Amino acid sequence: MAQDSLSCSVTLSPRQGLLRIPLRGIFQGAKVVRGPDWEWGSQDGGEGKPGRVVDIRGWDVETGRSVASVTWADGTTNVYRVGHKGKVDLKCIGEAAGGFYYKEHLPRLGKPAELQRRVSADGQPFQRGDKVKCLLDIDVLRDMEEGHGGWNPRMAEFIGQTGTVHRITDRGDVRVQFNHETRWTFHPGALTKHNSFWVGDVVRVIDDLDTVKQLQAGHGEWTDDMAPALGRIGKVVKVFGDGNLRVAVGGQRWTFSPSCLVAYRPEEDTNLDVAERARENKSSLSVALDKLRAQKSDPEHPGRLVVEAALGNVARALDLLRRHPEQVDTKNQGRTALQVASYLGQVELVRLLLQARAGVDLLDDEGHTALHYAALGNQPEAARMLLSAGCGADALNGARSTALHLAVQRGFLEVVRILCERGCDVNLPDAHANTPLHSAISAGAGANGIVEVLTEVPGINVAAADSQGFTLLHHASLKGHALAVRRILARARQLVDAKKEDGFTALHLAALNNHREVAQILIQEGRCDVNVRNRKLQSPLHLAVQQAHVGLVPLLVDAGCSVDTEDEEGDTALHVALQRHQLLPLVADRAGGDPGPLQLLSRLQASGLPGSSELTVGAAVACFLALEGADVTYSNHRGRSPLDLATESRVLKALQGCAQRFRERQAGGGGSAVPGPRHVLSTPNTVTNLHVAATAGPEAAECLVCSELALLVLFSPCQHRTVCEECARRMKKCIRCQVVINKKLRPDGSEVASATPAPGPPRQLVEELQSRYRQMEERITCPICIDSHIRLVFQCGHGACAPCGAALSACPICRQPIRDRIQIFV
Template sequence: MESGAGYQRVPPSFFITLWSLFIFSTSSSEGGGCSGTHLHADTHQMNSGLMMKQLFSPHGSKRVSAVTPDLFPETTLLPSLPAIPSPRTSSAAQQLRRRRSSVGYAASKPLPLGSACRRGPHRGSMEVGMRVVRGLDWKWGNQDDGEGHVGTVVEIGRQGSTTTPDKTVVVQWDSGTRTNYRTGYQGAFDLLLYDNAQIGVRHSNIICDSCKKHGIMGMRWKCKVCFDYDLCTQCYMNNKHDLSHPFERYETAHSQPVSLTPRQNLPRIILKGIFQGVKVVRGPDWDWGNQDGGEGKVGKVVDIRGWDTESGRSVASVTWSNGTTNVYRMGHKGKVDLKYVSDGQGGFYYKDHLPKLGEHAELQRQESADGHSFQQGDKVKCLLEVDILRQMQEGHGGWNPKMAEYICRIGTVHRITDRGDVRVQYSNNIRWTFHPGALTKVNTFGVGELVRVLDEVETVKRLQAGHGEWTDSMTPVLGQVGKVLKVYADGDLRVAFGGQTWTFNPACLSAQPVDVDANLMTTENPNESGSTVISVLEKLLSQSTEQDNPCRLVIEAAHGSAVKVRELVQKHPDKVDIKNQGKTALQVAAHQGHMEVVKALLQANCSVEVKDEDGDTALHYAAFGNQAEIARLLLSKGANVNLLNNSMCTALHIAVNKGFTDVVRVLTEHSADVNLQDSYGDTPLHDAIAKDFRSIIEMLVVVPSIDFTQQNHRGFNLLHHAALKGNKLATEKILARARQLVDVKKDDGFSALHLAALNNHRDVAEVLVKEGRCDINVRNNRNQTALQLAVTQGHTELVQLLVDEGADVNMEDEDGDTAMHVALLRPQLANVMLSPAVGTGATEDNSEGCSPTTLHGRLSSSGLLGNGELSVGTAIACFLAQEGADINYANHKGKSPLDLLADSGALQLIKSFSEKHRLQRLQAITCGQGLSSASLRRVHTTPNTMTNLVLPTPPGPSECLICSELALLVLFCPCQHSVACEECAHRMKKCIKCQVTITKKIRQDQTEVDCSPGTENSEQHNLLEQLQSRYRQMEERITCPICIDNHIKLVFQCGHASCIECSAALKTCPICRQTIRERIQLFV
């Protein structure tokens, strides 16, 4: 190869080939091979260890492919697939052993380095290593060892192959069986994809909202109802989140979503195969010598893990009987090193929600839509966002902006069209045609069925509108189980809860299985229904037993018969804690408030710590029955105030959830732990905030030992929870005691201000900004500010508040989008018209004039609007332009906000507001007014509310944000901010408000500040530094070297010195270590 001109670069593959040939020749001559190389935790890298193993056998021979016909002369792989025969049970491991005994390992041609039979993307995104289960077209008996067993794709069919034709794959089942199956061949799909984390599928910036793992491996499951809620496969299959919510499935980070039906009432199948704790032996791809101790030796799987960041859940850590532990491939690079001796369980899966292996996602999306079975008369509702619904409506009845008004409203299926679309009729006789995948069937209930009410106050309030309405008296029944008494013609239900009955929207209810124990505080929420306790008491009251029967004690306690209770405990003193219907006499009497009975039982030495089958003690029962004095008595007799029941609830949790203020007061007076968490991680104050029990909130926040940083299992501390629920009182009280929490973030980066902005809690946001002095530009993990989140949801009042309080209108998120980009990108903001009355588009235009405080009013005052209608998105964009947003700001795709507009009228309007803002700035400068701090949005270091308009005020001194002195401020160009005096601004290179580089600094008399380092300035600066240095030297000479605080007052004979206080305890000099014989006092 010649140097200089004409040099031709050698491809890297040439050196890789040379390297592999060198290693091959070395190992062949030495006969050593690479048997010692394995996937140890201390190996150099996966590529160095695994590549060597794949290149050579344990005996130093050439590497062979585990699926080539040369290796399997008696293979079960079929020569063709016109008709797949009946079960094939020949074990691949047995064939491998037969092959080894006959022809050895050198028969196969080496494959390219790192191939491992992996060919990259295939039809329907198939790749070797994927984990699969049997599918809907399965007809091969128990070749997989039964329904629910998992296997690994180890080879993908190709054109012209006689063993594995196109549209088929070879699967290695965890049981050891290996054969081929249809993935589109003859139109059949034998397999479902369970997991693709083994091929490296990762959603890098997505966090599972249940297990909190960052970067979901494998398929992603996104809720279509809740904002930005994602689950990993394991959490989705383990019933995390609301089962009535429909989800979307993302097979990869770049695939289109597939809409799914809600998981509620769908069958789940137990997943079986090689999982943690399973006993295994070496499998078909084993080439690790005798690491297992020899053929047939058994090991135990310690865990299933990923290989670094390359793949997930693709290797198994196994401890063998000889004590060695290593990791082995279970899908990594399409290899399977193990098979089980007996299977183990690895969770569950919804068969109806897994994708067919080999089928394109487009077809699966169509099938998911076609899979909805609706009938005439069914109650349905649409839970999708506007932009998703609009896309789905294409070709399925079309889209009309008025359809957005019917999202979340319940309608009745009128008929099914010839194309399978659903015609839905609403109460006002309006009918719309919907894509079937856009609809969710509303639960229908019958008289006598048990139902549970949602526990989210705001959700129930919203759903109750027009369905029996909402009253605060309904709060105690939230989350409780009731019984349906009547079904009205419009679908609403009359539900009984103990002695109360309420009318509910069926959307507020979920079915409660009859066989589930709905006793007091035993299910997932501590505010459980008391109806079952009452029913138990009714049974006790109606029982007729013998007078001397000890079980009679519980019955008499329920009746409140103190005399009979005393008689029975005297006759049966050892039966004082006997149970009837699972309850003790003390528990029943405590719940009912029978004080004399409780005293009689306590005098008879009954135990106050006895629990029922749900872990509830008498104190829990007193709390649930709102019996404050009974609780006080029990506590005086030694009842444990912090005892937990099976749901991890204390009596305080129950009293708070029921809103029983007197009981809460008694418990807190007896030092109840206010920081204990229930099964959801909620403290009592979390519950009080959610239920908005104001008196209880005020009572709990003043407890000295309360920990405001406690997070529940969703990652919300108490301030986050208050912001999420829109609880202004709780926010104020928490900030008064723990203002340091104001900018604390959750795992996803959301602060309290983010939560308030996203959920349109303006009052809470105002408290956080003005009283909490939060960072108004704080970002979440996606670099979104509170302003951007408020814009996303079209919360116009919050947008105005945040901008008025100084939010940066030009900050960008992870995509480079500013708030104006977001306003013009969101389709739902373009489809809702701005109402002059409130500025949100939520109500009819019923006012002639516009309030100057509304968004519409503020825009109208500019005189630029005219009489045309304005969408919420365009109105927000105009407002942001008026407040200084950059209309030419390019995002990461190179698009400015104006590039996103197709409406020329809206584009011109936004330009007009931007131009007006520019002219106002220039006018203030040219008129000699400058830009005082009154022309800026509010700066959070001052308590005064500023105006957004540039007002021609006389020039005067203002507070400098650096030195806080009153002075004439300097104007920075090009950002037009005036925040610092001339002395502080002299050395500033960037504006401290917007971080824009300063090109010019202008005084209020329109002269420019000279920022060049002149000779005079340099000399003064050097002189100042010299003086400062001399001062520091003088200070060091007279300062005690021990405490570095007091002046030197004593000198030792060695010449070193200290202050009087430090020398008192000294026997030796701390500097030279000489014994101190003399102390000479100085007088300075």
């Protein structure tokens, strides 16, 4: 059991000479079956089916060895409790070794004299600046992220990559920075510290004094003698076992926490985001200015003009310019007087220096010009004067950023306005292919004014994409920036359905990240395609359901998002709802005032279903989808329907009740469900579903027999709509459920009469039936050999006979790689 911050300690004697006993049980490699507290349905493949433990860890910071990752015979991996909250989901049937213990050395607890209360000094397992990696399988990480930042499919891209700990949340979760704009929140148990420095590496000590003092606590500590090393370049000469580093800097050797060091590169460290770089630059400038102001050099020193600029002494600076005009561009601390005056907003001094022909485009050590300095210092008037003097408006610094980039990143609206009015290029990308508008969107609602200014520039390219393929509309949808989405759509509505390389559109990104307002704008103002699918064939509804974004589900369904669209696994949104979030309670405070969740709950309650306290998120969303016409018998590529996945009897009963209410509503039977919008549901693309989904109203759909688009007939008592009127006349049983048909009803409620046998079929009818038969024969004939019937179906929905299908690596129809082969028997 893990020790909390107020647990008791016991003083022990040395254990020399005591017997060491092997420890065996549920450890890595152990063979297990479901245990006494199992409540996970058939995740293990069925009772008695064994699995193997692949990892043991703590569920959170406060508990250790409380959950186990188990891989079952079907290859699936999930996390189970082995002590978490007092529950044990597993039973050991094959022990594994787990180290050793010393029986005679274990203390006898319960004696007050032996107990002392103490506070744990261990602190957090991670600190800001630590280099970390996630080395877990995707399935394990997905389960661990529930309740700890949540799972996003894009997190899979960063498994195995090194990131930097940005901060520790109040709950103990770890916020990790991977590049200049990507951060993910991880369960602390999912991360492993990574030592990114080794002996011989060249590093730079960060120059923020207060930060270094904090980071050095417990890691080599801090002394004032170390101050000269700040901001300096050094070399790692030793790596200690605890991760601390011995660094040689300027002839001295100091022990530093790795958090105090960054890899030395000519360009900026790509693991630091825009805000981090902004703080670092500002700190560097502040240190440089302090050093300039503290200089006691000779008044005739060549760099004295820069000192006077830092002090704001216009009269002395003017005197120096008159006596030594040749020193106008002399540098001190790597900067010219014009750069310092521009940063400080010394407008009169800037004017004097420009009159003295100061170099407006001279660079400092980081590639900054005077205009960059005006942007860094939020000095719009200085920027205006420099631009009027003919400085390079689009000069790039060492990080390939213009002055406009810097002003946008720091939120300096007036500087941005001046730069845009004077013709700065708003489309130039920085080192990460970000335009200024990308950076403004990343800053959130606080930069709305800047977004307005940038999007009003006539020549702005709203189709620009960054290094990750995000256009400005994608980026705004990802960040939930409603104003930017609205402004971009006003300029180029044709971008609304543009796809990234992975097939994601703006609506996919809004649905994935629960940006309801953005989704509304894309649907209502952008008139986007709500049924667009990404490369994994997921619709926005799939993603909203997968992430348990309850408020988005009614919005997407009401906008016409098909409830029976398949993803690449053949799963509909209803399958996804029942596979995810089974343990997340749908409590009232999840609504948080958002009308979406309240709308979903009110529709369920109006249908007489259990209240929010009795349903989980997955069950509630599933019931809502069933009320809106989702097919509860729709089979995925594994042959499993939503009814098969609803393992709890309460959920199964509620799901069946919702489906019945939908059928009653369609048949005009009155039902208590709240009327919803009409949907034309998609046709299955696999032969595992021998039907088309029922349409919600008298709208054309494909007849299963003749494949013609027509108004389908409602069969009674089974309530299925599968064929057109012409085909229905000759049918005695429903081809979907094989129930005897009592009535055949048209959409207007009138009854279809059964066909009376004719003395002999007319020639035209015979030829038509023969033609239909040939079409049906072609559908079930192997497209390769054209001899045998299809017996194997691929995940894409196409198929082949067994001999031909076994030898294929790609589908001969659509060329998709073949991952699964489903054998059918028809």
